[in-house]
Amino acid sequence: MGKVFVVTSGKGGVGKTTVSANLGCTLAKYGEKVCVIDADVGLKNLDVVLGLENRIIYTLIDVIKGNVSPNEALVRHKLLKSLYLLPASQIATKEMVSPEDMINIVNDLKPNFDYIIIDSPAGIERGFRNAVAPSDQALIVTTPELPAISDADRVIGLLENFGFEEDNILLILNKYKFHMAKKGEMLTEEDVKRALAIKLLGVIPESDEVIISTNKGLPLVLENENGIVKSFENIARRIKGEDIPIEQDLLSVNKNNLFGKFVSLFKKR
Amino acid sequence: MVDLRMYKSGIVLYIEKYEKLEDLLKEIDEKFKSVDHFFQSGDKIMLKVENYREKISDIPKIIEKLETFGLKVSNILTENYEENQTVLKIKEKDENVMETLVVMKNVRSGQKINHSGHLILIGNVHAGSEVIAGGTVVIFGECFGIVRAGMKDDNSYILSLSLNSSLVQIGETKQILNKNFDNPVVVYAKNGKIYIENFKDKED
Numbered sequence: 424m425g426k427v428f429v430v431t432s433g434k435g436g437v438g439k440t441t442v443s444a445n446l447g448c449t450l451a452k453y454g455e456k457v458c459v460i461d462a463d464v465g466l467k468n469l470d471v472v473l474g475l476e477n478r479i480i481y482t483l484i485d486v487i488k489g490n491v492s493p494n495e496a497l498v499r500h501k502l503l504k505s506l507y508l509l510p511a512s513q514i515a516t517k518e519m520v521s522p523e524d525m526i527n528i529v530n531d532l533k534p535n536f537d538y539i540i541i542d543s544p545a546g547i548e549r550g551f552r553n554a555v556a557p558s559d560q561a562l563i564v565t566t567p568e569l570p571a572i573s574d575a576d577r578v579i580g581l582l583e584n585f586g587f588e589e590d591n592i593l594l595i596l597n598k599y600k601f602h603m604a605k606k607g608e609m610l611t612e613e614d615v616k617r618a619l620a621i622k623l624l625g626v627i628p629e630s631d632e633v634i635i636s637t638n639k640g641l642p643l644v645l646e647n648e649n650g651i652v653k654s655f656e657n658i659a660r661r662i663k664g665e666d667i668p669i670e671q672d673l674l675s676v677n678k679n680n681l682f683g684k685f686v687s688l689f690k691k692r
Numbered sequence: 693m694v695d696l697r698m699y700k701s702g703i704v705l706y707i708e709k710y711e712k713l714e715d716l717l718k719e720i721d722e723k724f725k726s727v728d729h730f731f732q733s734g735d736k737i738m739l740k741v742e743n744y745r746e747k748i749s750d751i752p753k754i755i756e757k758l759e760t761f762g763l764k765v766s767n768i769l770t771e772n773y774e775e776n777q778t779v780l781k782i783k784e785k786d787e788n789v790m791e792t793l794v795v796m797k798n799v800r801s802g803q804k805i806n807h808s809g810h811l812i813l814i815g816n817v818h819a820g821s822e823v824i825a826g827g828t829v830v831i832f833g834e835c836f837g838i839v840r841a842g843m844k845d846d847n848s849y850i851l852s853l854s855l856n857s858s859l860v861q862i863g864e865t866k867q868i869l870n871k872n873f874d875n876p877v878v879v880y881a882k883n884g885k886i887y888i889e890n891f892k893d894k895e896d
Contacts, residue, residue, distance in 0.1 A: 573801055576818050580800030589797075620798045620816055 425458070425536035427529055428662075429558035433574030435545030437566045438597040441633055443542040444472040446562075448642045449652075449659040451506035455537040458497065460529075461511040462554035463544035464520055470510045473500060474640030482512035487524045493531045502645060507536075517549045522556035529557035538662070547581055555582065560591045562624065566598040567610040572618055579621060593624040595658065600629050601673065612669065625658035626672040627651050694719045696727065704738045704769065705758070713750050717757050724761050733762030740769040790827045790844065799823060799837060808844070817857075842881070850879035851891070860886060 430443045440463075447459040461469035464483060470476040481496035486509075493509065500506040509528070525541075532539060543554035555561065561582050565575040579592055596612050603609035616623050630651045636643040644652050654672045661667055693716065695706040710716045724731070731737075737758065741747055755765045769776045790809035799805055799813070801820030810827035817823055821837035826844035831852040838859045842848030846863035855873040859866065862879065867886035876891035 573819060577801040577820065580803045580818075580821070583797075583800065584803070618818075620818075 425456075425533045425539045426662075427533070427539045427541065427557055427559045428562055429462075429541045429543050429554050429560075430562045430564060431543035431551060431554060431578055432545065432564040432571070433547060433551075433578040434565075434571045437564050437571050438627075438633075439545070439564050440468045440472050440542055441637065442562070442564050442595060442597060442627070443540050444469060444642045445644050445655045446659060446662075447506055447538075447540050448473075448500075448503060448644045449655045450538050450540075450662070451500070451503040452644065453659060453663070454505065455663075456505045456507075456535070457538045457540065458507045458509060458532055458536045460509040460539065460541045462520075462525070462541050462550060464511045464515050464517045464550065464553075465513065466544065467511040467513050469542050470498070470508060471640060472637055473506075473508055473642060475500065475508055475510070476640070479510045482510050482515075483528070484512040484515040484519060486528055487520060493528045494535065517544070517553065520549075520553050522553050525553045526557045547578065551578075551581075555585055560593065561587060562593050562595055563619075563621070564595045564597050565615065565619075567596060567600075567604065567612075567615055569610075572610075572615060576619055579619065589621065592621055594619060594621045595624050596626045598629045599626050612673070623669055624661055625654055626669060627654045627658075628672075694723045696723065699738075702736060702738055702766070704740050707739070707741045707754070709742055713753060716750075717753070720754070720757055731761065731763060735763055736766040737763050738767045738769055739765050742771070744768070744770055792827075798833070801837075810848075811841075817852075819858075839879075841879075846881060848880075852877055852879075855879070855888070860888075862886060 430439050432439050443459055447457045451457045459469060461467050461483070463469070470479060475498050478498050481491045483496070485491050486493050486496050497507040497509055500508070529539060541554045541558060544550035563575050563578060565571045582592055583589070594616070596615055599612065600609055604611045612623060612626050628651055632643055632647065632650050636646065643650070644655050657667050657671050693708055693710050695708070697704045697706050707716065739751070739754065741751065744751065751768065758765055792810040792812060793807045794812045794814070795805060796814045798815040799817045799821040801818050804822045804824070805811065805813070806824045808826040811823065811825040812830045813823065814832045816833040817831060817835040817837040817839065819836040822840070823829060823837060824840045824843060827842065828848040829839055829841040829850045834854045834856070835852040836856045839850050839857055840861040841850045842862040848862055850860060850862065853876050855869070855877050857869055859868055860879055861867070862881035865881040865884055865886055873888065877888050878891055879886060879888050881887070
């Protein structure tokens with residue numbers, strides 16, 4: 424039986440889809456069978472980030488209408504053979520999906536996968552409730568900015584109201600700028616942890632490479648070995664049950680910053 | 693003559709017209725024996741007597757009878773709905789004993805804790821949340837949210853290990869806070885003004 428995670432944040436633009444795609448890819452890279460579900464019906468992005476937008480035949484709505492079974496609607500990734508996507512429909516609306524539909528779909532998929540990752544839309548309305556309903560664990564993505572943190576707090580509160588235990592809610596700090604935090608210009612990971620009082624699963628540094636890889640439709644973790652890839656690997660290993668200290672994420676940032684500087688020096692010449 | 697009725701707000705012992713008090717008490721006795729094990733000692737029940745104004749002297753005896761079954765009469769209802777509401781309100785004011793609720797969790801943005809008595813909170817109160825209590829509020833944690841204490845008793849306090857809230861209220865007195873208190877503080881109201889003191893100062 425697969426573990427079901429929802430990636431959510433409340434606020435938009437913090438990197439839910441990027442985290443879902445890269446985390447799915449990293450877990451698949453480790454040989455796990457992974458299904459990512461795009462719950463952002465009407466504003467689908469996950470297929471674009473994964474580079475699968477021109478392979479979609481059936482969507483979530485077809486499954487709900489009963490045209491196809493959930494397993495038939497899945498799209499297999501080009502490079503990672505153990506990564507599957509259940510795409511959302513762009514022409515449907517979130518109201519056409521109910522939390523019960525999502526529970527039924529995930530229950531159908533559960534026996535075939537090790538991990539199911541649901542990419543939640545921004546906001547706390549219907550789409551959010553659809554994404555959360557079938558999940559066992561929640562990954563809250565936030566950036567070290569006050570609006571994102573206050574929205575994350577609200578979302579954690581809502582998840583608690585839905586019956587989530589605090590232990591099943593994990594925090595991912597995204598777009599972390601090490602040099603700014605060091606100077607005290609940005610909230611540090613300790614500040615965020617203290618403000619939200621929730622277990623930190625990993626820290627992902629800010630990276631320009633993400634923009635490039637997103638536009639290419641090739642998740643970063645597939646083409647790169649350094650940079651933020653290390654952070655995703657650490658997070659994936661923590662999900663698998665390994666005990667890796669958070670400092671490891673920050674270490675890689677530090678090294679990569681130095682490394683990156685050297686590279687850019689050479690590139691300029 | 694005697695009937696038990698279930699309402700949204702609880703169980704009501706409904707007493708229709710009766711002649712003699714002795715007969716009624718006997719009837720009540722039988723009624724409760726027939727529903728043995730349904731009630732537990734300490735359960736609350738409401739009482740409704742038809743034409744209660746005429747029988748007002750009997751009511752204490754009926755209550756006494758119910759207490760022999762271990763039941764407590766929480767309210768006495770009349771035929772009139774509006775009157776019932778005022779009876780309920782008077783009853784609330786009469787309850788001098790405030791129960792204390794202990795909550796062990798972080799109160800997060802958008803969440804609200806509402807309690808009629810005293811409140812002990814073990815955890816943080818995050819920004820955007822609200823804590824409302826009839827009496828004193830003690831927070832073993834950091835406080836960023838709105839705290840309203842003393843809704844029933846103006847002499848209540850707020851105690852917190854730190855106070856960074858935007859608004860505190862005790863009874864009718866409200867205060868917007870522009871200062872952050874990082875040490876344990878006591879908040880109280882006096883003459884329509886809110887006072888905030890360090891916890892140590894209070895001790896001296």
